[in-house]
Amino acid sequence: MADIIQLLPDHVANQIAAGEVVQRPASVVKELLENAIDAESTNIKLIVKDAGKTLIQIIDDGKGMSVTDARLSFERHATSKIRTAEDLFSLNTKGFRGEALASIAAIAHVELKTKQEQDELGTQIEIEGSEVKTQDVVVTPKGTSLAVKHLFFNIPARRNFLKSNNVELRHIVDEFHRVALAHPDIAFVMFHNGSESFNLPKSNYRQRIVNIFGGKTKEKLVPVEEETEVLKISGFVGKPEFARKTRTEQFFFVNNRFIKSAYLNHAINAAFEGLLKDGGHPSYFLNLTVDPKTIDINIHPTKTEIKFDDEHTLYAIIRSSVKHSLGQFNIAPVLDFDRDKNLDTPYNYEGKRVSNPSVEVDRSFNPFQEEKSPSKSGSFSTPYKKEPASQWESLYVGLESKGTKTTQEFSEIQLESEPGNEPLFNENSIEVKQTTYQLHNKYIISTIKSGILIIDQQRAHQRVLYEGLLKHTTVKEAVSQQLLFPLQLQFSSSEMELLQQLKEDLEHTGFVFSKFEGGIIEITGVPVNVPESEVSIILEQLISDVEQEVPDSNFSSTDLLAKSLSKSLAIKTGQSLTNMEQEHLLNSLFACKEPSVSPTNRTTFITMNVDDFDKKFM
Ligand code: ADP
Ligand code: MG
Numbered sequence: 048m049a050d051i052i053q054l055l056p057d058h059v060a061n062q063i064a065a066g067e068v069v070q071r072p073a074s075v076v077k078e079l080l081e082n083a084i085d086a087e088s089t090n091i092k093l094i095v096k097d098a099g100k101t102l103i104q105i106i107d108d109g110k111g112m113s114v115t116d117a118r119l120s121f122e123r124h125a126t127s128k129i130r131t132a133e134d135l136f137s138l139n140t141k142g143f144r145g146e147a148l149a150s151i152a153a154i155a156h157v158e159l160k161t162k163q164e165q166d167e168l169g170t171q172i173e174i175e176g177s178e179v180k181t182q183d184v185v186v187t188p189k190g191t192s193l194a195v196k197h198l199f200f201n202i203p204a205r206r207n208f209l210k211s212n213n214v215e216l217r218h219i220v221d222e223f224h225r226v227a228l229a230h231p232d233i234a235f236v237m238f239h240n241g242s243e244s245f246n247l248p249k250s251n252y253r254q255r256i257v258n259i260f261g262g263k264t265k266e267k268l269v270p271v272e273e274e275t276e277v278l279k280i281s282g283f284v285g286k287p288e289f290a291r292k293t294r295t296e297q298f299f300f301v302n303n304r305f306i307k308s309a310y311l312n313h314a315i316n317a318a319f320e321g322l323l324k325d326g327g328h329p330s331y332f333l334n335l336t337v338d339p340k341t342i343d344i345n346i347h348p349t350k351t352e353i354k355f356d357d358e359h360t361l362y363a364i365i366r367s368s369v370k371h372s373l374g375q376f377n378i379a380p381v382l383d384f385d386r387d388k389n390l391d392t393p394y395n396y397e398g399k400r401v402s403n404p405s406v407e408v409d410r411s412f413n414p415f416q417e418e419k420s421p422s423k424s425g426s427f428s429t430p431y432k433k434e435p436a437s438q439w440e441s442l443y444v445g446l447e448s449k450g451t452k453t454t455q456e457f458s459e460i461q462l463e464s465e466p467g468n469e470p471l472f473n474e475n476s477i478e479v480k481q482t483t484y485q486l487h488n489k490y491i492i493s494t495i496k497s498g499i500l501i502i503d504q505q506r507a508h509q510r511v512l513y514e515g516l517l518k519h520t521t522v523k524e525a526v527s528q529q530l531l532f533p534l535q536l537q538f539s540s541s542e543m544e545l546l547q548q549l550k551e552d553l554e555h556t557g558f559v560f561s562k563f564e565g566g567i568i569e570i571t572g573v574p575v576n577v578p579e580s581e582v583s584i585i586l587e588q589l590i591s592d593v594e595q596e597v598p599d600s601n602f603s604s605t606d607l608l609a610k611s612l613s614k615s616l617a618i619k620t621g622q623s624l625t626n627m628e629q630e631h632l633l634n635s636l637f638a639c640k641e642p643s644v645s646p647t648n649r650t651t652f653i654t655m656n657v658d659d660f661d662k663k664f665m
Contacts, residue, residue, distance in 0.1 A: 057123070057177065058153060058176060058177040058178070060123070061123060061149050061150060061152070061153035061177050062153045062154060062177075062201075062202065064123065064146055064149070064150050064153070065150035065151070065153045065154045066205075067150075068146055068147055068150040068151075069150055069151060069154060069198075071099075071209060071210075071215060071218055072095075072098060072099025072100060072103055072198055072209075072215050072218070072219060073099070073215065073218035073219045073221065073222045074222075075099065075103050075151055075155075075195050075198065076093065076095070076099065076103055076105075076219050076222045076223065077222040077225075077226065078142070078147035078148075078151065079103070079105040079147075079151075079193055079195070080093065080105060080222070080223070080226045081141035081142055081147075081226065082105075082141075082142060082147065082148075082191075082193075083105055083107035083109055083191070084141055084226070084230060084233065085109075085128065085140045085141050085142055086107060086109025086110050086111070086190075086191060087109050087110055088107035088108050088109035088190065088233060089108060089232075089233055089234065089249070090107070090108045090233070090234045090235075091105065091106070091107045091108075091233060091234070091235050091236075092105070092106040092107075092235075092236050092237075092238070093105055093223060093235070093236070093237040093238070094106070094237075094238045095216070095219060095237070095238065095239045095240075096239075096240055097212060097240070098212035098213070098214075098215035098216040098219065098239075099198065099215060099216075099219055100198060100206075100209065100212070100215065101196065101197070102194060102195070102196050103194070103195045103198070103219075104192065104193065104194040104195070105191075105192070105193050106190065106191075106192040107190045107191050107192075108188070108189060108190040109190050109191060110163060110164070110190075111161045111162045111163040111164070111166075111169070111189055111190050111191055112161045112163065112170070112191065113163060113166075113170075114170045117159060117161050117170040117172055118170075118172065118179075118182065120148050120159075121148050121149055121152045121157075121172075121174060121177075121179075122145075122149060123145065123146060123149040123150075124144075124145045124146070124149075125145045125148075125149065126142065126143060126144065126145030128140045128142055128143045128145075129143045137339050137340065138302075138339050138344065139302075139339070141303075141304060149177075151195055152174045152176075152177055153176060153177045154176070154198065154199055154200070154201060154202055154205075155175075155176075155195045155196060155197055155198045155199070155200060156173070156174075156175045156195070156196040156197050156200065157172075157173070157174045157175075157193065157194070157195055157196075158171070158172070158173050158192075158193070158194040158196070159171065159172045159173075159174075159191070159192070159193050159194075160185055160187045160191070160192045160193075161187070161190070161191040161192070162187050162188065162189050162190065163189065164189050168184045168185065168186060168187075169184070169185050169186070169187040170182070170183075170184065170185065171183045171184070171185040171187070175200075176200070176201050216239065220237075220244070223235070223237055223245065224259055225298065225305035226305070227245070227247050227255065227259060228255060228256065228259065228298055228300070228305075228332060229300045229303045229304065229305060229334075230303065231249070231250050231251060231252050231254070231255035232249055233249065234247060234248050234249045235247045245258075245259070247259065251591045252281075252282065252283075252332070252334075253265075253268060253270075253283065254591075256268065256283065256332055260296065264285075267285045267286045267288075267289040267330070268283040268284075268285065268286075268332075269283060269284050269285070269286055269372050269373060269376045270282075270283055270372060271283060271284055271333060271368055271369055271372045272368075272372075273364065273368035273371070274649070275364055277337065277338075277341070277357065277360055277361070277364070278335055278336070278337055278360075278361055278364050278365075279335070279336040279337075280333060280334070280335055280336075280364070280365065280368050281333075281334050281336075282300075282331070282332045282333040282334045283331070283332050283333075284315070284318075284319075284329060284330065284331045284332075284333070284369055284372060284373070285329055285330030285331065286376075287319060287322035287323050287327070287329065287373070289330065290319075290323050290324065290327030290328055290329050290330070291327065291328050291330060292326060292327070292328070293328065294328045296328075296330035296331070296332070297312065297315075297328065297329075297330065297331055298331065298332045298333065299311055299312070299331075299333055299335065300333070300334045300335065301335045301336075301337060301342065301353060302335075302336060302337065302339060302342075303334070304344070304353075305351065306351055306352065306353050307351050307352055308352070308353075310358055310362065311358075311361065311362065311365060313362075314361075314362045314363075314365040314366040314369075315329060315331055315333075315365065315366070315369055316329070317366050318365070318366045318367075318369035318370040318373065319369070319373070322373070331369075333365070335361070335365075337355070337361075341355060341356040341357065342354065342355055342356070482494060483626060483629040483630050483633060484629075485504075485623065485624055485629055486501075488504075488620065488621050488622060488623045488624075489503070489504060489505075489620045489621070490502060490503060490504065491504055491507070491624070491629045491632065491633060493633055495654060497654065497656045497657065498654060498655045498656040498657045498658075498659065498660065499654065499655050500633075500652055500653075500654050501652060501653050501654070501655070502632070502633060502636065502651060502652040503620075503645075503649075503650070503651055503652065504618060504620065504622070504624065504629075504632060505617055505618060505619050505620045506617075506644075506645035506649055506650070506651045507632055507633075507636045507642075507645075507651045507652065508613075508617040508618045508632060509613040509614060509617040509645045509646050509647075510613075510636060510639050510641065510642065510644070510645050510646060510651055511632065511635040511636055511639060512609075512612065512613035512616055512617055513609050513610060513613035513645075513646040514639045514640060514641075516556055516608070516609035516612055516613060517605065517606070517609045519555055519556055519557070520552050520555040520556060520605045520608065520609065521605070525555055525556050525557040525574060526557060526574070526575045527557040527558070527559055527572040527573065527574065527575070528557070528572060528573055528574070528575045528577075529559075529571065529572050530570065530571055530572060530573060530579060533561055533569045533570060533571045534569070534570040534571075534573075534579060534582060535562075535567060535568070535569050535570075536567070536568050536569075536570070536582070536583050536586065537566055537567055537568075538566055538567075538568060538586075538590075539566065540566065542590050543563075543564075543566060543568075545590055545593050546563075546568065546586070546589075546590065547563070548593075548604055549589065549593070549604050549607075549608055550563060552604050552605050552608045553608065556574050556608065556612065557572065557573060557574030557575060557577070558570060558572065558573060558574065559571045559572030559573075568586075570582060574612075576616060577616065581615070584615065585611075585612065585615045585616070588611055588614065588615050589608065589611045589612070589615075592607060592610065592611040592614075593607060593611075609646065610646045610647065613646055614646070614647075618632075636651065636652070
């Protein structure tokens with residue numbers, strides 16, 4: 048009998064593949080939005096006509112394509128994103144299968160315009176049903192525009208299966224939301240039949256959610272933050288009383304990719320147990336960050352289902368973090384899980400803030416004062432002068448009474464002492480030898496009696512600044528640095544409102560305002576260690592940090608301000624420090640009340656014992 052097996056022609060193979068990738072107009076929207084994001088765009092515009100049946104166009108300002116790449120991008124399995132199968136386990140991009148453009152081009156009329164930054168002219172390609180019709184050189188801005196017309200023009204059965212415009216548009220909007228929520232740092236606009244449906248400027252996560260789901264959403268969001276070795280969670284859950292009848296506000300993102308997971312959804316429902324009325328679905332907007340090695344995204348063509356290595360652990364962490372958040376914001380009546388001490392806020396300055404401080408502080412101490420930093424970098428101007436060990440005793444004045452618990456804890460850490468040096472605190476001696484080393488411009492290493500001490504420089508400095516700032520705001524005494532010319536900054540009315548709440552605290556840190564109205568803030572003085580060039584960034588960061596907070600919860604503006612400023616002003620990972628700076632940071636850290644964690648409760652230092660080393664050398 049004659050051979051009967053034939054290889055399918057490419058365009059037929061592409062049409063079959065398209066069936067998997069492109070089920071409806073919304074699938075095209077998703078793929079094209081993802082390509083625009085992978086191209087590192089900062090502005091993305093989606094234009095839709097007749098629910099995508101007539102036109103879907105995406106215009107981005109990303110990196111664009113060369114002439115050759117423009118042509119190649121429509122080939123099946125043509126991708127710039129992976130090279131080997133191993134790359135699948137370290138994915139940082141949305142796409143990787145190299146199928147989307149080939150599939151779309153097989154079942155629609157496609158017009159591509161693209162240009163790279165460095166090129167004078169761009170490339171235009173028109174394809175209909177996998178067939179290239181034209182290829183030209185065009186004048187077009189940097190980035191890519193891809194227009195998809197007459198979807199399923201050559202597969203009438205598919206076209207007839209499409210639902211009403213309302214339904215198809217709903218699907219498109221859903222995809223648009225998912226992508227926009229995963230990327231608040233990118234600006235998106237969407238037009239349908241000529242009118243603007245969404246305009247989402249670049250913003251923080253909370254603001255993005257509010258921009259999409261409306262101002263009412265604002266009051267119902269409770270932040271969820273947790274970081275463990277296997278998983279980082281950040282985002283929001285809706286307060287139980289706002290639970291909805293539908294599941295429309297449930298979003299999980301894993302490494303910035305929207306996913307569906309009934310199992311993880313169950314974890315959230317478990318956290319809300321007993322808090323919801325019958326039939327209510329909690330809202331959630333949660334970003335999970337995991338090591339790409341521990342997930343497999345490749346199991347589903349549209350990549351919305353993924354496989355986790357260790358789902359059980361994720362379940363437990365998600366459930367307890369959400370529960371914790373609901374508890375922390377006094378939403379859940381009783382908490383029945385073990386709280387990690389590290390999750391508690393060490394400072395509760397509520398009620399204490401501007402009224403008579405009970406803590407007596409050494410008024411001569413000012414971490415911002417003194418000579419200029421030896422560092423060349425302008426942003427690191429906190430004085431890092433080597434002080435004789437006895438001098439930082441003064442930093443403890445008035446703090447002993449409060450900090451007994453931590454003092455005990457950290458008394459276990461005894462810095463190695465030099466012979467002949469008088470111990471400072473009798474048996475709780477913490478004494479610094481002259482030797483510190485900086486590792487990878489990130490960690491400061493020092494020897495202690497029991498072994499070595501490793502300090503995260505950025506977090507440690509945040510802690511030091513944070514406590515300094517809290518002191519200043521509570522005693523209302525800070526040193527200000529006069530600006531030569533007043534600095535004028537503009538803010539929106541909602542931003543002004545926020546800043547107004549913080550004005551007094553800001554003044555206690557050293558800011559001097561000469562005008563604070565009509566959208567304009569005029570600044571004539573700034574705290575001593577704040578470079579003028581960074582003032583606007585610092586205030587913007589502050590606004591964004593306040594927006595992340597839930598205003599009606601345990602909101603302490605002093606604490607928030609101190610957290611935000613310490614974050615903005617701290618030396619960063621990557622900054623090299625002189626020996627003196629390293630030592631001063633170390634000393635200042637251990638003069639803090641809570642040296643072991645950063646203001647956001649992250650570990651500032653670890654120790655390793657000689658025993659640990661001994662074991663390794665066995
Ligand atoms: P994948 O995204 O899986 O790589 P696609 O078929 O979606 O496959 O895209 C193929 C290739 O075309 C991409 O790998 C990328 O190099 C290029 N490309 C697609 N869209 C864009 C865009 N908007 N900007 C720049 N390059 C793009
Ligand atoms: Mg793609």
